[in-house]
Amino acid sequence: MIVDIDAEVMANTKLSADYNVLVLAAPDIARQARPGQFVMVKPSGSFTPLLRRPFSIFEVLRDPSGTPGAISLLNKRIGVGTTLLWDVEPAGRVLCLGPLGRPFEPVDPPAEAFMVAGGVGLAPFATLGDALIARGTRTTLFYGARRGPELLYTEWFATRGVTLALATEDGSRGDHGLVTQPLQRALAARVSSDPVALYACGPTPMMHAVWKLAAGFGRDVQVSLEPVMGCGMGGCYSCVIPIRNDGGQRHFVRSCLAGPVFNASRVVWEDLMG
Amino acid sequence: MIVDIDAEVMANTKLSADYNVLVLAAPDIARQARPGQFVMVKPSGSFTPLLRRPFSIFEVLRDPSGTPGAISLLNKRIGVGTTLLWDVEPAGRVLCLGPLGRPFEPVDPPAEAFMVAGGVGLAPFATLGDALIARGTRTTLFYGARRGPELLYTEWFATRGVTLALATEDGSRGDHGLVTQPLQRALAARVSSDPVALYACGPTPMMHAVWKLAAGFGRDVQVSLEPVMGCGMGGCYSCVIPIRNDGGQRHFVRSCLAGPVFNASRVVWEDLMG
């Protein structure tokens, strides 16, 4: 059931100059959340800004008994709403609606899982990583950023048993270049009959590159797309993504209902890239 | 010169369930302020609310060397803007434009001064009291509120040498009833040739009652009126007060320029009370 919680901010931890993690007391969302789902957050009680903002559910936090009690959001400060979520103080409150959207489909062994993250596209992979590891699936996180210090939570993934393959554009950590480089090597190292599930989230050009790379190896990718969303509930038709249907015809589907996770092979990338 | 200062909040002290005092670092306003003048405060950086709010300059605060460095505002929480000013935290900032408006005319000895305050109408009398005492003028503050705990800063006035005459509607402190009771007694105790200057600020019906009472004793009152003000600068014509001119004709004058202090005998009270 979708709930709207006036959630107390339990912690607001700054990770870098632009990234912070907000922990929100939202047991009813934490309990239901599946990897890749999102929440719609109201960053202000006033009409500035008017609309909510979509955020992937980053972590599901449990109390000592294992009961889910809170979720966290990985927030990148880029505009008016994300700045309000950067500034919010512990004990403050934010309205949080969810869980929403079509989740990732976690794969089981013997298949292997490749999660490919660019920047704040890391957000959906904490819960997905947890789910995959819990299934015993061998999981690698390919993770790229501009600079080394923008590679966040790598420890978190490593301690859980996720293999890391990092890349930075300035070469300060991992591969010097784009995240597609280590991914290319890993894909090349598998034979085509090795079952590998690919998941990607990040800037649209990066997801497009991942899809083209994967397609070259005959593989599909579950991508989590990030269009502007007005409502997150299927109400407004603002969030549409061009998809090719079975007949090969292009049409617009609502990303908040049919997504945010799509099979990359269905997405009409030419249109999406504009 | 009128200045607009992005003033740091140096302190926010709650005095009761609805009253607080905000100290704002605003040396250029503090230096110029005269008793009865006001500032226009922007309680929010967003468009909610859109307009500034007028506030009497409550105290002028000086550093140890006697240089004015800050002003304080006595804020009564009644709506959206005053609630924001109730909530603002020290180190926060509020835009503060001033000093504005026509001040009180402080009287010199041998004249005596009666300041009559109702509720938050106390605000202009701290600076006026200071000015009067500095001139050696014998000064009484007639001050009414609903309940005793709503009589604020009485100590402050007493230590400066202002005589207090209090009244509460529930009788918990001072006269049981309206502030006009002790005022009536004091006026009756003076002969008409005793020079007494009257100053009043409070709810319109209260100021009207003070004026009628004073007029019965052949005296005028300097009243500080509190209409809704859109700009405080004479730009919008929202703040008009009906005044009778020398010819006896009623016309509207801008309270932010011609006031907020008016001679009560000029005010067309019937119209003002609506």
Added chain:
Amino acid sequence: MLNAQCYDSLVDLSAQIGPLTLKNPLIAASGCFGYGVEYKEAVDLASLGAVCVKGLFLHEREGHRPPRIVETPAGMLNAIGLQGIGVHRFVREHLPALRDLGATTIVNVCGSTLDEYVEVTKVLSDHEGVAAVELNISCPNIKAGGIQFGCSLTGAHDVVALVKRATALPVIPKLTPNVTDVASFARVAQEAGADAVSLVNTFLAMAIDVETRRPKLSNVLGGLSGPAIRPIAVRMVWECRQAVTIPILGMGGIASGTDALEFIIAGANAVQVGTANFFDPLIWNKLVADIEDYLRRHRIERLSDLVGGVEVSAFEPAWIDS
């Protein structure tokens, strides 16, 4: 105490829209609530006065390319382009579910021609579960000079009269605010036999990204909705209330019980909530509670007694732009 309690139970929120009785005056506005079914997990559709579904043509439509919305101060622009599944798929895929969920369903009907309005309405009339049709007669084509139905009095008259002849359902034209005198459109609608009028649709508007010097919407122009427009919409409802006797469904920026009451007091028999669904989708229970509370505090038994109750005795408008 006993009296107060008895009184409490008597508060009557129902709204009469022609032959249609709504259990309360709160309607989800077209285009802001999908086809209703999307909200079934979060909102009890049966608790609403009605659900007005997204505008439907005869056939499916893809709508405009994104970006389709942009925020503005206390408002938003949209240019969705009336993406939709067409009336046939709607009656097949969603109407049964709406019926099962107990929703009172109003369908927002679109057309590129007079015939299309009639055709869509006929399809809806043939299926059970449609409570009324709302005719979206807001300037369809501003490029060709627009002013076809919504911006011309004869156009508005013809659509209503023709659709009225084709159906037994209540017919509710939805008026555009982008006209000089909206009340004249309400009057024409009443003359043409409309059971009620809805107003307002969105205000034609534009936003430009100064850095790229391109419009922020793919469609260049969009419709402004949300709290920003409320004072204009309230004025229009008030003007129409003086012009017609048929019920008015008022909307434009409603985001609280107080806002809804403002429209009702201005003259609306029922109200629609659009943009607020986006930022407060669970608003409905709060609205009902706030309105009930208001009626109790003011000792008003029937919401309908409040309709158009604004007191303007002292109305002497000379110059208003001042």
Added chain:
Amino acid sequence: MLNAQCYDSLVDLSAQIGPLTLKNPLIAASGCFGYGVEYKEAVDLASLGAVCVKGLFLHEREGHRPPRIVETPAGMLNAIGLQGIGVHRFVREHLPALRDLGATTIVNVCGSTLDEYVEVTKVLSDHEGVAAVELNISCPNIKAGGIQFGCSLTGAHDVVALVKRATALPVIPKLTPNVTDVASFARVAQEAGADAVSLVNTFLAMAIDVETRRPKLSNVLGGLSGPAIRPIAVRMVWECRQAVTIPILGMGGIASGTDALEFIIAGANAVQVGTANFFDPLIWNKLVADIEDYLRRHRIERLSDLVGGVEVSAFEPAWIDS
């Protein structure tokens, strides 16, 4: 480095409004800046492109009783009732001071009749220091059916043509947004000889206090201004830009340099700032700095090169209310 600095010094903010050259495109809007002189202690009037003073009739006017303003989401309503000192007192009491302060003064001219517009303009023409007249032709009397000057094309034409004949000053009719097709009014104004058009005036609106069930303004109706209306005003400026060749003075909700640039890119040759004066009276230096900074960043030498620069190649508006 040298180049960049040379370039810096070349940024040209001037705006040509018919025969009148403004040093920059920033004008204080009528009714939002008193008679200008009120601001002399806080704002260097000579640093503005122009000051447009409060609307003046021939004689003094008292205006409406308070309350005259009320806040709304990201906006405000006003019904001041054009309180003013009349043109004779203005030229005697304030015009000399405005001249001394170096202000470029535009006077907003009102009239209850055609003759009054002409008379007021004649008085202004006889005095030194008036740079232009702006004709406030927004529906003066909505009670008598309104639609006298601002809401009728012939009315608008007649006012402009008659005033034009009576003065050598630039004549700038100010258009109301409360019409179906504002561009047609701009066209008629140009045909009648207007040197420029100003738009928009305020949107007719209403706010009701639900507790008392009375209008919040003594005048019942008021005009909506402020950031809330900006997207509608930008659209109207854009429409007018395509309809006329004369300069446009654009306004409606401007509160930042970005907002001003949005109007300029939509087609305004100069912009007016109204409501923002109330909450940000010292806005002017910021606006100038922001616009200069923009021009430098975008390597645009003359502000005038930016006017109407919005790229709408892909404009295919079909349905907009969607």
